[in-house]
Amino acid sequence: MKFRRGLRLLLACLTLTLPLTLAARAHAALQAIEADRIVAVVNYEAITARELQARVNTVIRQLKQQGTDLPDTEALNKQVLERLIIERAQMQLAKDNGLNIDDPQLDAGLQRIAESNHLNVPQLRAALEKDGLNWTAFREDIRKEMIVGQLREREVDNRIAVSDGEIDNYLSTSADQNGEEFLIQHILLRAPEQATPEQLQRTFIKAQMVMEKLAAGMSFAKAAATYSDGNEALNGGTVGWRTANRVPAVFIQALERMRAGEISTILRSPAGFHILRLADRRGAGALPKQVQQTHVRHILIKINELVSEADARHKLEVLRDRLVHGGDFAELARLNSNDLSAGKGGDIGWVLPGDTVPEFQRAMDTLKPNEISQTVQSPFGFHLIQVLERKVEDLSPERRRAAARQVLRDRKADEVYQDWLRQLRDRTYVEYHLESK
Secondary structure, three states, X not given: OHHHHHHHHHHHHHHHHOOHHHHHHHHHHHHHHHHOOEEEEEOOEEEEHHHHHHHHHHHHHHHHHHOOOOOOHHHHHHHHHHHHHHHHHHHHHHHHOOOOOOHHHHHHHHHHHHHHOOOOHHHHHHHHHHOOOOHHHHHHHHHHHHHHHHHHHHHHHHHOOOOHHHXXXXXXXXXXXXXXXXXXXXXXXEOOOOOOHHHHHHHHHHHHHHHHHHHOOOOHHHHHHHHOOOOOHHHOOEEEEEEHHHOOHHHHHHHOOOOOOOEOOOEEEOOEEEEEEEEEXXXXXXXXXXXXEEEEEEEEEOOOOOOOHHHHHHHHHHHHHHHHOOOOHHHHHHHHOOOHHHHHOOEEEEXXXXXXXXXXXXXXXXXXXXXXXXXXXXXXXXXXXXXXXXXXXXXXXXXXXXXXXXXXXXXXXXHHHHHHHHHHHHOOOEEEOOOOO
């Protein structure tokens, strides 16, 4: 700190005594030092002022596009820094677990993003660059999001448990539900894991302060961007449309009593304290009586003492190239797949949602008939997937139970993820160096 103050004093002297060019160079040197200044240390990695400012600039651009009032500079910097800390902690854990997204997987992800916006990838790039975004930085941000998605699947999905009793209760009541959807905004004041009564009281007092700000006229979006610990804080707290099936029970009890535009009381969950705003509500369908089935086949390469991850990926890249250029999928599956389906040319048969692991299903659901996936990683190994055809049929009682189980898993998923994030954050070593200049 003394060094930077000394450099500022020197710069002031230089401005008075040296030619303008030299003063400008000294000023540039000071800016470079400030940009490289460490604002936080997360376990074994540093976050610099340059990284923080780049993310703050992105958030400011997004908030302005949404028409959201900006928090004050100090509050915004703290919010963005906390998001960077959580992101860095997740990326470190992913690295420690060998999770990664290679360029072909990233390209496939970018293709899906472009298609969801009715664009191709060059058009997506042009649109982003027109808005002032750097394409290379955008690609790396998407890579990070995809890696965090892998980590969430690995760390969170196996923590979600749904009992037969819960399924019975859901099926007995879902016929009477109108399947409403809620457009939700959310503020979370996160409590530490195994919080003491004093910590809980401090968090509750902060939640009361936020409620007072809202009552005094602060917009919910600004309050979320200023105070919320939720993932959607810097998006004005907007969670988006959610059916009752995808909302934690503690939320749905409040939402069902609210009118559009109303703000809830302070709600308590294991993650901390919550404030909701119901932006809108609309009718939707309940548990479907019909479901889409997919006829799919795959080639699986398992990892073992003789086959490394790199070997498996390379082998599938070679096989995919052969398939794209006219190779016979069934024959290549019989010769190469490490799955019991190899004898049937890789044919798994007709599958329904929930029949396969999440990684496989997500990739399968993005494919058009006869399209071949990029390399897909799952707990079983690495796959090439091809969808043969799709159809929609009535659900059998067994399938309705499976569908109900998936609905209940979706309802619990975000709550479990938030609890896992809190545990990760609590055990992450963080050293703060963010201070006024």
